[in-house]
Amino acid sequence: MKKPIIKVQDLVTKFGDRVIHDHISFEIFEKEIFGILGGSGSGKSVLVKEIIMLLRPFSGKISIFGKDISTLSFKEAQELKRSWGVLFQFGALFTSLTVAQNIAMPLIEYTTLSKKQIEHIVAAKLELVGLKPFVASMYPSELSGGMIKRAALARALALDPKLLFLDEPTSGLDPVGARNFDKLIQELRDILDLTVVMITHDLDSIFTILDRMLLIADKKIAAYGTIKEVLASTHPFVEEFFKNDFVKKRYLKELNV
Amino acid sequence: MNYFEVKQKENQTLLICKGEWIIYKASSIEKEFKKLKLTFPLTIDVSSVNDFDSAGVIEFITIYKKLKAKGKIKVIGYNQKELELFKLLEPTIDIKLPHKKSFFLDDVGKAAIEGFKNFLLFLAFLGETFAKFFYSIKPKNFRYKEMVYHIYTSGVGALFIIALTSFLVGMVVAYQASVQLHKFGADIFIVDTIGISVTRELAPLITAIVVAGRSGSSYTAEIGAMKITEEINAMKSMGFDVYAFLVWPRILALVISLPLLTFFADIVGIYGGLIASKFELGISFSQFVERLYEVLKVKHYILGLIKTPVFAATIALIGCFRGFLVSDNTQSIGLQTTASVVNSIFLVIAFDALFSVIYTELGI
Numbered sequence: 001m002k003k004p005i006i007k008v009q010d011l012v013t014k015f016g017d018r019v020i021h022d023h024i025s026f027e028i029f030e031k032e033i034f035g036i037l038g039g040s041g042s043g044k045s046v047l048v049k050e051i052i053m054l055l056r057p058f059s060g061k062i063s064i065f066g067k068d069i070s071t072l073s074f075k076e077a078q079e080l081k082r083s084w085g086v087l088f089q090f091g092a093l094f095t096s097l098t099v100a101q102n103i104a105m106p107l108i109e110y111t112t113l114s115k116k117q118i119e120h121i122v123a124a125k126l127e128l129v130g131l132k133p134f135v136a137s138m139y140p141s142e143l144s145g146g147m148i149k150r151a152a153l154a155r156a157l158a159l160d161p162k163l164l165f166l167d168e169p170t171s172g173l174d175p176v177g178a179r180n181f182d183k184l185i186q187e188l189r190d191i192l193d194l195t196v197v198m199i200t201h202d203l204d205s206i207f208t209i210l211d212r213m214l215l216i217a218d219k220k221i222a223a224y225g226t227i228k229e230v231l232a233s234t235h236p237f238v239e240e241f242f243k244n245d246f247v248k249k250r251y252l253k254e255l256n257v
Numbered sequence: 258m259n260y261f262e263v264k265q266k267e268n269q270t271l272l273i274c275k276g277e278w279i280i281y282k283a284s285s286i287e288k289e290f291k292k293l294k295l296t297f298p299l300t301i302d303v304s305s306v307n308d309f310d311s312a313g314v315i316e317f318i319t320i321y322k323k324l325k326a327k328g329k330i331k332v333i334g335y336n337q338k339e340l341e342l343f344k345l346l347e348p349t350i351d352i353k354l355p356h357k358k359s360f361f362l363d364d365v366g367k368a369a370i371e372g373f374k375n376f377l378l379f380l381a382f383l384g385e386t387f388a389k390f391f392y393s394i395k396p397k398n399f400r401y402k403e404m405v406y407h408i409y410t411s412g413v414g415a416l417f418i419i420a421l422t423s424f425l426v427g428m429v430v431a432y433q434a435s436v437q438l439h440k441f442g443a444d445i446f447i448v449d450t451i452g453i454s455v456t457r458e459l460a461p462l463i464t465a466i467v468v469a470g471r472s473g474s475s476y477t478a479e480i481g482a483m484k485i486t487e488e489i490n491a492m493k494s495m496g497f498d499v500y501a502f503l504v505w506p507r508i509l510a511l512v513i514s515l516p517l518l519t520f521f522a523d524i525v526g527i528y529g530g531l532i533a534s535k536f537e538l539g540i541s542f543s544q545f546v547e548r549l550y551e552v553l554k555v556k557h558y559i560l561g562l563i564k565t566p567v568f569a570a571t572i573a574l575i576g577c578f579r580g581f582l583v584s585d586n587t588q589s590i591g592l593q594t595t596a597s598v599v600n601s602i603f604l605v606i607a608f609d610a611l612f613s614v615i616y617t618e619l620g621i
Contacts, residue, residue, distance in 0.1 A: 095586035100354055112284040113312075120315050121280075123352040128311075128345075136354040141585040160280050160310035191342060192311060 002029040005163065005195050006051060011060035013046055020046055022219040023060070028212075033189060033196040035206060035213035039237070042216045044199045045089075048165055051197070052086055053077065064163075082110055084163035085156030089171065091148040093140040099126075099151045100136035106158045125154040130184060146177045150184075157188070164188075166198035170205055178202060182209045207251045215241070260286045261293060269298045275305035278313030286316050297328030304334025314342045318350050375582065382578045386508075389500035403506035404513075411472035412514025416521065418471070422463055423522035427455055427529025435537040444538045448545055451530030452553035456561045460522035462609055465568035468515060469601040473576035476507055477597040480580025481590040489581075508573040515569035516562050523558065556621065564612050568605045575601040 006028040013020040020043040028034045036044045049055040051062055053069060062069050064080060072080065093102050103122045107113055113121070126136060129150040140148060149169060156164060169185065170178035182202075186209050189196055200206060206213065206227070213230060215223040217237035223230040231242055241247075260282070262273040272295060278286065301324075303309075303317070324330050335343070434450045480503060483489050492499055527549070534540040579597035583589045 096588035098357075107280075111281055113280075114284060114287065117283055117287065117312075117316065117319075119354060120319065120350055121312055123354055124311060124315055124346050124349040127349040127352065133352050133354055137357050139586065157311075160312055191338075191345065193338075 002032075004028065005030050005065060006197070007061075007063040008051070009061045009063075011047075011050070011062065012058045013043060013050065013055075014058040019219055021057075021216070024216070024221050026214050026221065026224055028195065028197060030195055031189065031193055032211040033185065033198065033209050035210040036197065036199045036216070037201070037206065037213055037241075038216035038222075043219075044216060045167060047216070048167060048197065048199060052084065052165055053081065082106075082159055083161055084165060085153075085159070085161040086165045087149070087152050087156045087167065087169060089167040091140065091152035093148060093152055093155065095140050098137050098139055099131075099143070099154075102140070102151065103155045103158050106155070110159060121158070122154075125157055126151075128157065128188065129154045130180070145172045146174070146181075149173065149181065153184075157192070160192070162193070162195060164194050164196045166196065166200075168199055168201065170200065170202045175204075179204060185209060203247065203251065258289060260289050263293065263295065269300060270296050271300050271302060273302045273305055274317070275307075277308040278306050278317065279308055279310045280312035283312050283316045286313075287319075290320055295324070297330070299324060299328065299330045301330060301332045302334045303332065303339065309339055309342070311342060311346065314339070314346050315350065318343065318347055322350065378582070379578055382581070383574065386500055386504055386574065386577075389498060390505065393498050394501050394505060398501075400502060400506045403502070404510045407472075407507050407510030408514050410475075411468060411511060412518060415468060415471055415514075415518060419464055419467055419518055419522050420525045422467055423455075423460055423526040424529040426459055426463055427451060427526035427531075428533040430454060430459065431530040431533030432537055435534065439538065444540065445544070445548055447530070447534050447538060447540065448548040449552045451527060451534070452549050453557050455526040455530065456523050456553065456558045458561070458609070458613075460526050461519050461561045461564050461568065462605070463526075464515065464519045464522045465565065465572065465605045466602055468511065468518065468569075469572045469605060470598055472511065473572045473601045474594050474598050476573065476576030477579040477583075477594045478590060480577055481583030481593055484581065484583045485585055485587070485590070504573075504577045507577055508570055511569035511573040512566045515572075516565045519562060519565045523561070560616060560621065564609065567608055567612075571604045571608060572601045575604065 004027040008027070009025045011021050011024050024047075036047060038044045046055060050057045051064070051069075056070070065083070067076070067080070069077070069080070093099070094105070097105065100122050103125055104118050107118050107121060122136065123133065126133060131147065131150050131154065135143070135147060135151065140151070143151060149172075153166075153169075164185075166185070170181050173181060182205050185196060185198075188194055198205070198210075200210075210227065212226050213224070214221060215230060215233075215235075215238060217235065222235040222237045223233035230238060260274060260276045260278070262275060264271040264273065272293075276282070301321070306313075309317075321330070321332070431447060431451055435444070435447055438444055438446050438450070480489070483503075489499060492502060531542060531545050534545055535542065576597050579593040579600070583593050
């Protein structure tokens with residue numbers, strides 16, 4: 001029924017002798033918001049970096065849109081890279097360019113759009129992520145943390161990607177800002193038919209917007225599936241992460257688990 | 258026509274949009290639209306468009322608005338999702354993004370004021386650096402380890418490149434001078450030329466320029482990167498004095514190592530001259546050394562060395578000052594590093610000229 005967009009099989013990652021991922025496999029389906037969870041140092045960011053081709057895994061196979069990414073030609077890889085947007089943890093906006101120039105950058109590089117069309121798209125993307133037009137001429141150093149994340153999201157969305165990777169999108173935001181950001185991601189997914197892969201620690205995001213998730217602990221997958229399926233797991237990390245008093249009081253009642 | 262098709266039906270026109278309306282096609286769609294000749298009333302049918310992304314919808318909205326201004330139009334064949342996107346994006350088309358335009362004279366004025374401000378800031382930096390030396394640096398809490406580290410990287414690390422440059426400079430001067438001296442049969446005066454020019458002028462200057470390029474730039478980049486990552490703020494918040502932690506160890510490290518490097522460059526430079534004289538004029542090593550012993554008074558060597566602590570302090574002060582000027586974007590590290598090297602090399606040469614004038618006036 002649903003078709004997998006990203007398929008990871010038997011992935012092993014090693015840094016020197018240190019094993020980070022020990023034979024992990026999972027699938028991410030179209031139009032879902034998929035969470036990658038785990039303690040710090042468990043290799044969440046490394047996993048995403050391998051999927052977006054910034055790092056090479058030691059062994060195993062990663063397929064995106066049905067293509068094995070390790071056998072792509074340079075041209076195919078370039079094409080694939082244009083089909084996703086990445087929001088880095090600290091925005092990673094180009095500091096020497098204004099917000100508008102940051103968003104226009106991929107458009108200028110990869111399309112033949114006219115200046116006017118680019119300006120329309122930049123204005124629309126700013127509006128989509130909830131930024132006021134005056135932000136366009138500001139430099140990243142003049143923005144607040146939340147605005148940086150929104151501007152970086154607008155840049156990630158510039159080429160209308162089908163896939164969106166978010167690295168801790170709500171970290172460093174105030175609680176209200178974080179919930180708004182969650183809502184924004186959900187809305188964008190619905191409007192633009194995105195598939196969203198996000199690394200997160202934020203319990204609110206985990207319980208409210210994730211469709212399915214993956215928990216990495218001890219180099220392996222500790223739990224995988226919808227929140228109910230994950231909660232059914234008895235892995236010690238799941239117990240510790242989800243079954244403490246705070247989580248029980250705050251979230252589990254609503255789920256009737 | 259790849260994206261449009263025009264049909265006449267009864268007394269109205271039907272514009273059929275088709276194909277992929279996505280970001281990579283938007284410019285072709287625009288071009289094709291400009292060629293269309295349409296009459297009103299007009300019905301736009303979008304049911305044959307097989308892919309709409311947000312850029313495609315924006316393109317559609319632009320076209321829609323243009324047509325709407327001209328006559329009566331109607332859109333059919335859209336689905337719920339497309340309507341939602343249309344409604345969401347329609348208001349954004351009229352948003353005017355602000356542009357910062359700068360006028361040539363503005364830039365000139367800004368640059369002038371910036372330069373003057375930087376000069377004032379440098380004076381403040383200079384004052385604070387020296388004030389801090391007397392107030393907050395005491396022998397028992399001075400950062401010796403830092404200083405030794407910088408002596409190692411800026412001093413010991415520079416030995417090879419300084420040996421190479423001063424050897425070559427000594428040789429080149431000997432070759433150039435030997436041609437002229439040979440004409441007068443004054444071959445042996447090559448020793449005077451080499452000995453005095455290398456110790457008084459060339460070795461201190463060449464060493465200072467190499468060190469400015471090597472260490473001055475790295476001081477700026479180090480401190481600049483620390484500023485961007487807020488390490489400087491972290492230090493200040495813990496009550497650590499940045500002058501004691503960052504500036505003074507660097508200044509003292511260069512003040513100690515530059516004279517030593519210059520001494521080393523003196524030796525290697527004269528050696529370069531010795532070798533060139535041997536091959537060009539046939540002056541034997543023992544002849545050369547004997548003559549050198551006669552003509553090269555210790556005062557020349559000392560006058561050369563006296564200049565070096567001044568050069569060292571200049572290079573270190575400019576390097577650190579430029580580092581602190583780095584603002585919070587990555588480009589400014591590059592700009593400040595360039596400025597740091599250019600300023601310090603210029604000031605080293607200017608100070609060298611000043612010393613020459615002083616020495617001449619004093620008759621030494």
